[in-house]
Protein backbone atom coordinates (compact mmCIF):
# COMPACT_ATOMS: atom_id res chain seq x y z
CA UNK A 648 0.00 0.00 0.00
CA UNK A 649 2.63 2.66 0.92
CA UNK A 650 4.71 1.69 -2.14
CA UNK A 651 1.71 2.02 -4.48
CA UNK A 652 0.88 5.44 -3.02
CA UNK A 653 4.54 6.48 -3.30
CA UNK A 654 4.62 5.42 -6.96
CA UNK A 655 1.54 7.52 -7.83
CA UNK A 656 3.12 10.54 -6.13
CA UNK A 657 6.44 9.83 -7.86
CA UNK A 658 4.89 9.65 -11.34
CA UNK A 659 3.00 12.88 -10.58
CA UNK A 660 6.23 14.69 -9.59
CA UNK A 661 8.10 13.26 -12.60
CA UNK A 662 5.28 14.43 -14.87
CA UNK A 663 6.05 18.03 -13.82
CA UNK A 664 8.94 17.67 -16.31
CA UNK A 665 6.31 17.98 -19.07
CA UNK A 666 5.97 21.66 -18.00
CA UNK A 667 9.74 22.19 -18.13
CA UNK A 668 12.80 22.29 -15.88
CA UNK A 669 11.60 25.02 -13.49
CA UNK A 670 8.37 23.19 -12.58
CA UNK A 671 10.18 19.89 -11.99
CA UNK A 672 12.90 21.55 -9.88
CA UNK A 673 10.24 23.36 -7.79
CA UNK A 674 8.37 20.07 -7.26
CA UNK A 675 11.56 18.38 -5.98
CA UNK A 676 12.30 21.47 -3.84
CA UNK A 677 8.77 21.32 -2.34
CA UNK A 678 9.18 17.62 -1.52
CA UNK A 679 12.55 18.19 0.10
CA UNK A 680 11.13 21.01 2.23
CA UNK A 681 8.52 18.73 3.85
CA UNK A 682 9.26 18.71 7.62
CA UNK A 683 10.86 15.43 8.80
CA UNK A 684 11.29 14.35 5.16
CA UNK A 685 14.16 11.98 5.98
CA UNK A 686 12.01 10.15 8.56
CA UNK A 687 9.11 10.00 6.07
CA UNK A 688 11.46 8.58 3.41
CA UNK A 689 12.84 5.97 5.82
CA UNK A 690 9.47 4.94 7.33
CA UNK A 691 7.25 5.39 4.29
CA UNK A 692 9.56 4.30 1.45
CA UNK A 693 12.83 2.62 2.39
CA UNK A 694 11.58 0.24 5.14
CA UNK A 695 8.48 -0.92 3.16
CA UNK A 696 10.69 -1.26 0.06
CA UNK A 697 13.36 -3.37 1.80
CA UNK A 698 10.68 -5.50 3.53
CA UNK A 699 8.86 -6.07 0.22
CA UNK A 700 12.13 -6.81 -1.62
CA UNK A 701 13.42 -9.36 0.93
CA UNK A 702 10.00 -11.05 1.28
CA UNK A 703 9.58 -11.05 -2.52
CA UNK A 704 13.01 -12.60 -3.10
CA UNK A 705 12.25 -15.36 -0.54
CA UNK A 706 8.95 -16.12 -2.33
CA UNK A 707 10.77 -16.09 -5.69
CA UNK A 708 13.43 -18.54 -4.51
CA UNK A 709 10.64 -20.88 -3.33
CA UNK A 710 8.63 -20.44 -6.58
CA UNK A 711 7.63 -23.45 -8.65
CA UNK A 712 6.88 -22.13 -12.15
CA UNK A 713 4.53 -24.41 -14.09
CA UNK A 714 3.72 -22.21 -17.09
CA UNK A 715 5.39 -24.63 -19.50
CA UNK A 716 2.92 -27.37 -18.50
CA UNK A 717 -0.27 -25.29 -18.30
CA UNK A 718 -1.30 -22.92 -21.10
CA UNK A 719 -3.22 -20.47 -18.86
CA UNK A 720 -2.44 -16.74 -18.70
CA UNK A 721 -2.39 -16.85 -14.91
CA UNK A 722 0.51 -19.33 -14.91
CA UNK A 723 2.50 -16.91 -17.07
CA UNK A 724 1.48 -13.96 -14.87
CA UNK A 725 2.79 -15.91 -11.86
CA UNK A 726 6.20 -16.15 -13.51
CA UNK A 727 6.25 -12.61 -14.91
CA UNK A 728 5.39 -11.21 -11.44
CA UNK A 729 8.57 -12.85 -10.13
CA UNK A 730 10.73 -11.83 -13.10
CA UNK A 731 9.58 -8.17 -12.82
CA UNK A 732 10.28 -8.35 -9.05
CA UNK A 733 13.90 -9.35 -9.73
CA UNK A 734 14.26 -6.61 -12.39
CA UNK A 735 12.87 -4.08 -9.89
CA UNK A 736 15.32 -5.15 -7.19
CA UNK A 737 18.26 -4.21 -9.43
CA UNK A 738 16.57 -1.23 -11.10
CA UNK A 739 15.48 0.47 -7.85
CA UNK A 740 18.89 -0.13 -6.20
CA UNK A 741 20.61 1.48 -9.19
CA UNK A 742 18.04 4.30 -9.50
CA UNK A 743 18.08 5.34 -5.83
CA UNK A 744 21.90 5.21 -5.62
CA UNK A 745 22.16 7.21 -8.85
CA UNK A 746 19.62 10.00 -8.23
CA UNK A 747 18.71 10.11 -4.53
CA UNK A 748 22.28 9.64 -3.32
CA UNK A 749 24.45 10.46 -6.40
CA UNK A 750 26.70 7.52 -5.62
CA UNK A 751 27.43 5.93 -9.02
CA UNK A 752 30.97 6.91 -10.05
CA UNK A 753 31.24 7.50 -13.79
CA UNK A 754 27.56 8.47 -13.94
CA UNK A 755 25.88 11.00 -11.66
CA UNK A 756 27.62 11.93 -8.40
CA UNK A 757 25.26 14.73 -7.27
CA UNK A 758 22.41 13.87 -4.88
CA UNK A 759 19.17 15.25 -6.32
CA UNK A 760 17.84 15.65 -2.76
CA UNK A 761 20.72 18.00 -1.92
CA UNK A 762 20.69 19.85 -5.27
CA UNK A 763 16.98 20.26 -6.10
CA UNK A 764 17.72 23.33 -8.23
CA UNK A 765 19.75 21.10 -10.59
CA UNK A 766 17.46 18.05 -10.53
CA UNK A 767 16.05 18.41 -14.07
CA UNK A 768 19.57 18.89 -15.45
CA UNK A 769 20.87 15.82 -13.55
CA UNK A 770 18.05 13.52 -14.77
CA UNK A 771 18.15 14.95 -18.31
CA UNK A 772 21.93 14.41 -18.60
CA UNK A 773 21.50 10.76 -17.59
CA UNK A 774 18.54 10.15 -19.92
CA UNK A 775 20.47 11.47 -22.94
CA UNK A 776 22.59 8.32 -22.53
CA UNK A 777 20.59 5.83 -24.64
CA UNK A 778 21.67 2.85 -22.51
CA UNK A 779 20.38 4.52 -19.32
CA UNK A 780 17.16 5.57 -21.06
CA UNK A 781 16.50 1.96 -22.11
CA UNK A 782 17.13 0.83 -18.51
CA UNK A 783 14.44 3.33 -17.45
CA UNK A 784 11.92 2.19 -20.04
CA UNK A 785 12.45 -1.39 -18.79
CA UNK A 786 12.28 -0.23 -15.13
CA UNK A 787 9.06 1.76 -15.63
CA UNK A 788 7.40 -1.09 -17.60
CA UNK A 789 8.41 -3.70 -14.99
CA UNK A 790 7.18 -1.43 -12.17
CA UNK A 791 3.80 -0.82 -13.79
CA UNK A 792 3.28 -4.52 -14.57
CA UNK A 793 4.27 -5.50 -11.03
CA UNK A 794 1.90 -2.92 -9.49
CA UNK A 795 -1.11 -3.58 -11.77
CA UNK A 796 -0.85 -7.38 -11.48
CA UNK A 797 -0.04 -6.98 -7.76
CA UNK A 798 -3.29 -5.06 -7.15
CA UNK A 799 -5.26 -7.81 -8.93
CA UNK A 800 -3.51 -10.55 -6.91
CA UNK A 801 -4.13 -8.61 -3.69
CA UNK A 802 -7.87 -8.36 -4.45
CA UNK A 803 -8.07 -12.12 -5.13
CA UNK A 804 -5.76 -13.30 -2.30
CA UNK A 805 -7.55 -11.19 0.32
CA UNK A 806 -10.93 -12.55 -0.75
CA UNK A 807 -12.23 -9.20 -2.06
CA UNK A 808 -12.96 -10.43 -5.61
CA UNK A 809 -14.16 -14.02 -5.32
CA UNK A 810 -16.41 -14.87 -8.29
CA UNK A 811 -15.14 -15.54 -11.80
CA UNK A 812 -16.94 -12.48 -13.24
CA UNK A 813 -15.61 -10.18 -10.48
CA UNK A 814 -12.07 -11.44 -11.13
CA UNK A 815 -12.43 -10.90 -14.88
CA UNK A 816 -13.81 -7.36 -14.49
CA UNK A 817 -11.15 -6.31 -11.94
CA UNK A 818 -8.61 -7.84 -14.36
CA UNK A 819 -9.78 -5.41 -17.07
CA UNK A 820 -9.68 -2.52 -14.58
CA UNK A 821 -6.08 -3.41 -13.62
CA UNK A 822 -5.08 -3.58 -17.31
CA UNK A 823 -6.61 -0.09 -17.82
CA UNK A 824 -4.79 1.30 -14.75
CA UNK A 825 -1.55 -0.31 -15.96
CA UNK A 826 -1.81 1.14 -19.48
CA UNK A 827 -2.58 4.60 -18.12
CA UNK A 828 0.35 4.50 -15.67
CA UNK A 829 2.66 3.17 -18.40
CA UNK A 830 1.75 6.08 -20.71
CA UNK A 831 2.21 8.63 -17.89
CA UNK A 832 5.53 7.08 -16.74
CA UNK A 833 7.06 6.82 -20.22
CA UNK A 834 5.85 10.31 -21.21
CA UNK A 835 7.48 11.75 -18.07
CA UNK A 836 10.78 10.05 -18.99
CA UNK A 837 10.58 11.39 -22.56
CA UNK A 838 9.96 14.92 -21.21
CA UNK A 839 13.55 14.93 -19.91
CA UNK A 840 14.94 14.52 -23.44
CA UNK A 841 12.20 16.13 -25.56
CA UNK A 842 10.59 19.32 -24.19
CA UNK A 843 6.93 18.74 -23.36
CA UNK A 844 7.08 14.95 -23.77
CA UNK A 845 5.38 13.00 -26.55
CA UNK A 846 2.54 15.40 -27.36
CA UNK A 847 3.67 18.84 -26.21
CA UNK A 848 1.02 21.52 -25.99
CA UNK A 849 -1.81 19.03 -25.50
CA UNK A 850 -0.74 17.41 -22.24
Ligand code: HEM
Pocket residue numbers: 654657661675678679688692696739742743746747758759760761766770783786787790832835836
Ligand atom coordinates in the same frame (compact mmCIF):
# COMPACT_ATOMS: atom_id res chain seq x y z
C1 HEM B 1 10.68 8.78 -15.53
C2 HEM B 1 11.14 7.91 -14.66
C3 HEM B 1 11.73 8.34 -13.33
C4 HEM B 1 12.38 9.50 -12.99
C5 HEM B 1 12.68 10.71 -13.86
C6 HEM B 1 12.72 9.40 -11.58
C7 HEM B 1 13.39 10.37 -10.86
C8 HEM B 1 13.77 10.27 -9.53
C9 HEM B 1 14.53 11.25 -8.80
C10 HEM B 1 15.05 12.58 -9.40
C11 HEM B 1 14.68 10.81 -7.53
C12 HEM B 1 15.39 11.52 -6.36
C13 HEM B 1 14.33 12.37 -5.65
C14 HEM B 1 14.85 13.15 -4.46
O1 HEM B 1 15.97 12.91 -4.04
O2 HEM B 1 14.07 13.98 -3.96
C15 HEM B 1 14.00 9.54 -7.44
C16 HEM B 1 13.89 8.77 -6.30
C17 HEM B 1 13.28 7.52 -6.23
N1 HEM B 1 12.65 6.84 -7.26
FE1 HEM B 1 12.44 7.50 -9.15
N2 HEM B 1 12.25 8.19 -11.10
C18 HEM B 1 11.65 7.50 -12.13
C19 HEM B 1 11.06 6.25 -12.09
C20 HEM B 1 11.00 5.45 -10.95
C21 HEM B 1 10.42 4.13 -10.93
C22 HEM B 1 9.80 3.40 -12.13
C23 HEM B 1 10.55 3.68 -9.66
C24 HEM B 1 10.07 2.32 -9.23
C25 HEM B 1 9.57 2.04 -8.09
C26 HEM B 1 11.21 4.72 -8.86
C27 HEM B 1 11.52 4.66 -7.50
C28 HEM B 1 12.19 5.63 -6.78
C29 HEM B 1 12.50 5.54 -5.37
C30 HEM B 1 12.16 4.36 -4.44
C31 HEM B 1 13.18 6.73 -5.01
C32 HEM B 1 13.71 7.15 -3.63
C33 HEM B 1 12.62 8.00 -3.01
C34 HEM B 1 13.10 8.99 -2.00
O3 HEM B 1 14.13 8.78 -1.38
O4 HEM B 1 12.42 10.01 -1.82
N3 HEM B 1 11.46 5.77 -9.70
N4 HEM B 1 13.46 9.23 -8.68
